[in-house]
Amino acid sequence: MKIRLHVWRQESTDKKGKMESYDLDNVLPDMSFLEMMDVLNEKLTVEGKSPVAFDHDCREGVCGMCSMVINGQAHGPKATTTTCQLYMRHFKDGAEIYVEPFRSGAFPVLQDLMVDRSAFDRIIQAGGYISNHSGPKPDPNSIPIEPGVQETSLDAASCIGCGACVAACPNGSASLFTSAKISHLGMLPQGQPERYERVGAMVDQMEGEGFGSCRNYAECEAQCPKGISIAFIGRMNADYLKATLVEPVDGRGKMHAQ
């Protein structure tokens, strides 16, 4: 296969970047997209040019490290697929392929296609945990959970935190990520003690990081490599509104009748 690549090149966060074009002639259809990028880097290195920096780790679709916006879509044109699981056979011979970093004010470009996604870590730190005893391990299934709730919670937990939702959102909103993290704990009995504190803390952190607001476009759901539903955003909204407007601040004070 022959392809023409247009890749975003940027030396560092504070330097200006631009698109550069590269032709590759010896691309095999069964190469993954990242292997094709490896071939490009090999070629660039031999030519004495600097290779394209991009994030990757497990290359089996579970770690959430690979990013890239390919032809305008986060993780490329194939739905519910990470960049590392995208293969060159998914493109036509002679294709022009645009490769850009995930774009968001909260995800500064570090170099070329690598962006700093540590804002996500700080959102998790703000409330993505449960309190648990450190004693003996409880019996499996000792807490009954309705199967539907369990499955839905696991759907949310399938979020790999890659940031495709932010890249896909025209507003650079992190609502899908944050809502998935809030929901996978908040739906289970083990997550109830911090449920309303969690939603407040994580939403505050999300907004503090400078992500945009959700406009209900559902671009995130369509481009999420795990196909996470915007139903979780609705659930986050309901929990946030309940936490802010309904949940009692003072549950213990004395009351008077009249």
Add this chain to the structure above:
Amino acid sequence: MNRITTLYSSTIGKKFIAAVTGLILFGFLVGHVAGNLKVFTGSTEAGVPHVDEYGHFLRIVGEPFLPKMAALWIARIVLLASVALHIVVVVQLAFRNLEARPVGYVRSKKSASTLAALWMMFSGSLIAFFIVFHLLHFTLGALPIGEFQHGAIYKNIYSSFQNPLISLFYVVVMGVLGFHLYHGVWSLFQTLGIDNPDRNKSLRMFAIIATIGIVVGFSLVPLSFMTGMMPEPIAYDPALLSH
């Protein structure tokens, strides 16, 4: 009060305000379109058009518990406040969203968003402009379009919509309003956290049916007058209204 400021300071809270004010305005549209359809129901035996009677009823509703015009002014204040809040929070969010995505893509491809959703700011701005135009036109009679006589609703409508440009402008704006409602009426349920996969289809269907009903209902009025299908207004004694 603390809860209100916390809510207002967050994007979810601002969207909540946009959704609630949107719901109020949607409710208003349903009432407005129902009232408008009274132009098609004819006149009383005394020769007063039903729509003029309805307009008079809005001015005196609540009497004798409320003074004349009081209920109408309360509704007007709630509606104007809703419009203002709706615009303020949405504009604040729009500026925030521009900052959140400072650099765009060289090649971008939308996967799910509808044109109606992407053009909400545009349709909303046009509707805001139209609200001002419409109030100047039919509430205050301050525009040099047709004749205007306070309280003679049927006559005013008849006279203005003889001008096909004005009628078509109203119809076009109703189309734009339809775009706004198609996304907005569903979107408000999602923002309020009421939508879920069980209800999604029904809520979207509700938004579509409500949108079609409102757009068709509103558009029928200028279209009917423009095409000469409606009877000419007959002069009547305004005293007949104050029964």
